[in-house]
Amino acid sequence: MSSAHASTNHSSALEKVCIIGSGNWGSAVAKIVGGNVTHHEGFDQKVNMWVFEEQFEGQPLTQIINARHENVKYLPGIRLPSNVHAEPDLARAARDASLLIFVLPHQFIAGACRTLKEHRTIRPGAKAISLVKGLAADETSSGSGPCLVSSLITKSLNGIDVSVLSGANIANEIAEEKFSETTIGYRNRRNGELFYQLFNTPYFQVNIVNDPCGVELCGALKNIVAIGAGMVDGLGLGENTKAAIIRIGLMEMMKFAKQFDSTVRDDTFFESCGIADVITTCAGGRNRRVGEAFVRTGKSFEELEREMLNGQKLQGTSTCQDVCDYLSQRNRGPEFPLFMTIHDICFRGLAPENITKFNRRQTNSKI
Numbered sequence: 001m002s003s004a005h006a007s008t009n010h011s012s013a014l015e016k017v018c019i020i021g022s023g024n025w026g027s028a029v030a031k032i033v034g035g036n037v038t039h040h041e042g043f044d045q046k047v048n049m050w051v052f053e054e055q056f057e058g059q060p061l062t063q064i065i066n067a068r069h070e071n072v073k074y075l076p077g078i079r080l081p082s083n084v085h086a087e088p089d090l091a092r093a094a095r096d097a098s099l100l101i102f103v104l105p106h107q108f109i110a111g112a113c114r115t116l117k118e119h120r121t122i123r124p125g126a127k128a129i130s131l132v133k134g135l136a137a138d139e140t141s142s143g144s145g146p147c148l149v150s151s152l153i154t155k156s157l158n159g160i161d162v163s164v165l166s167g168a169n170i171a172n173e174i175a176e177e178k179f180s181e182t183t184i185g186y187r188n189r190r191n192g193e194l195f196y197q198l199f200n201t202p203y204f205q206v207n208i209v210n211d212p213c214g215v216e217l218c219g220a221l222k223n224i225v226a227i228g229a230g231m232v233d234g235l236g237l238g239e240n241t242k243a244a245i246i247r248i249g250l251m252e253m254m255k256f257a258k259q260f261d262s263t264v265r266d267d268t269f270f271e272s273c274g275i276a277d278v279i280t281t282c283a284g285g286r287n288r289r290v291g292e293a294f295v296r297t298g299k300s301f302e303e304l305e306r307e308m309l310n311g312q313k314l315q316g317t318s319t320c321q322d323v324c325d326y327l328s329q330r331n332r333g334p335e336f337p338l339f340m341t342i343h344d345i346c347f348r349g350l351a352p353e354n355i356t357k358f359n360r361r362q363t364n365s366k367i
């Protein structure tokens, strides 16, 4: 038995779900998953949700969630199913879990994996799915640079199989049961189908594809494009310019993804995780909003995140930094002029007006 998966008591044949994260998306997902475990056979009906504990109006957030069945800080106004239990101790939340849903800002994944590994409470043969849109730092290999969050989870938890879920999924809209689609990328088809059962609803339609790296990279990279779209809005350049940024951004996403992992497939970019997510995030996401405010106010991203997001986290700036460092180290920056321009506006003091002043032809090369 792998040490990471040693367990105290795992006699039940029922799949037991643990949601690792409870932010805006984590809470919306808790509503879906909490409902689906009661509609399908084979699942333990209690769903634990790990909450990074904090005080809200003088009370621990977990106590409020468990008493009111609402995440008053990160998803106010939405009732969570009463079978979702908020738990501040990660090792306890994951005790005997066979299905782990990772839905944390990417910077907190490594820490969560360390705790899970150290406490060894998950069930042998457990499976995971990552809903994280970002890249991780590759701490476990000899090389440096970004790696897929799913790879980090697999390496940290002794080879656990990790599927990914990503799509045009603004959390608040899904929590209000407005129709949307999403994409699950699987390595093991049976696991992909199991997660389909856990997530699919009439208002949240899942498509499963055998391109986990493509699905995951789409989710991470579109946040860079969304910051660029926000800059366009901040400059008041209009919809044609924004469409151009979306198109060029999608091309650079595709080129980067295929260079990063040669298994990535073109058709994945036509799934919800691809073009649809770029459109939705460039219209209504947090990265777009903060990108716009960056141009309008001249404040730093850290300041704007604190002022505008009430504890929610921006994923696009650090992903942009990681991706552009990776490209620069390999002398490939010139092939990605939009990504590099967004990077230089964010981190090098380049004037935002430069968002349209780059050599577009370079984007088209070597796709």
Ligand SMILES: NC(=O)C1=CN([C@@H]2O[C@H](COP(=O)(O)OP(=O)(O)OC[C@H]3O[C@@H](n4cnc5c(N)ncnc54)[C@H](O)[C@@H]3O)[C@@H](O)[C@H]2O)C=CC1
Binding pocket: 021, 022, 023, 024, 025, 026, 027, 051, 052, 053, 074, 103, 104, 105, 106, 108, 131, 132, 133, 134, 169, 170, 171, 172, 311, 312, 313, 314, 315
């Ligand atoms: N919000 C959305 O509409 C969507 C978000 N996503 C992705 O889902 C992932 C999670 O995002 P959200 O649920 O929106 O989170 P969020 O940005 O709303 O909230 C931040 C979360 O981080 C937690 N946190 C703060 N410090 C922490 C620490 N030191 N360790 C662990 N946790 C800590 C907070 O308690 C909070 O739950 C991200 O990768 C995001 O890109 C994906 C689809 C939609």
Ligand SMILES: O=C(CO)COP(=O)(O)O
Binding pocket: 133, 167, 168, 169, 170, 171, 223, 226, 277, 280, 281, 284, 285, 286, 287, 288, 315
């Ligand atoms: O991923 C999202 C929608 O699919 C949300 O994007 P933001 O993190 O920019 O809000």
